[in-house]
Amino acid sequence: MLPIDALLDPDSPATGELVGHGPLPAGIVRDLLRATGGKRWWRRLFAHPGHGGLLGGDPQKRRFDGFLARLIDLRDHGRCRDPYCDAAIRHHDHIVQSRAGGPASLANGRGVCARGNYVREMPGWDVETVHDGHGEHPHTVRTTTPTGHTYTSRAGP
Numbered sequence: 569m570l571p572i573d574a575l576l577d578p579d580s581p582a583t584g585e586l587v588g589h590g591p592l593p594a595g596i597v598r599d600l601l602r603a604t605g606g607k608r609w610w611r612r613l614f615a616h617p618g619h620g621g622l623l624g625g626d627p628q629k630r631r632f633d634g635f636l637a638r639l640i641d642l643r644d645h646g647r648c649r650d651p652y653c654d655a656a657i658r659h660h661d662h663i664v665q666s667r668a669g670g671p672a673s674l675a676n677g678r679g680v681c682a683r684g685n686y687v688r689e690m691p692g693w694d695v696e697t698v699h700d701g702h703g704e705h706p707h708t709v710r711t712t713t714p715t716g717h718t719y720t721s722r723a724g725p
């Protein structure tokens with residue numbers, strides 16, 4: 569999250585907070601924005617009406633691209649969120665699938681390897697968000713396998 573004023577003022581000393589990750593200097597957030605689509609994206613960012621923090625992009629967006637994809641990569645440290653998988657992120661997976669109305673949002677996104685994105689579509693697999701990354705808990709995802717085992721993946725510090 570970043571106060572919207574800080575996003576627009578290059579001299580602002582404010583820091584942003586990457587939800588589920590920690591503080592980020594406003595300059596880095598602006599650099600990320602510039603590197604991933606720049607001003608086209610700014611118009612689609614929403615600020616929280618109360619504290620002015622940046623909440624996310626356009627909820628109608630169906631794909632994780634640009635800025636949002638980079639945020640997910642940072643939060644997930646570039647590594648697949650599937651249990652016992654440490655492969656590099658190749659896909660940005662909708663935890664609640666877009667066909668089921670799941671938005672392309674930071675809370676509903678997770679980085680997965682190429683395999684992970686297909687395995688979760690198999691019968692008996694379920695993936696759900698336990699914590700959205702707001703507040704004191706890191707972004708937390710629970711995966712249930714066809715044998716009924718559950719695994720919890722928390723975004724790292």
Ligand SMILES: [Zn+2]
Nearest residue numbers: 648653681684
């Ligand atoms: Zn994986």
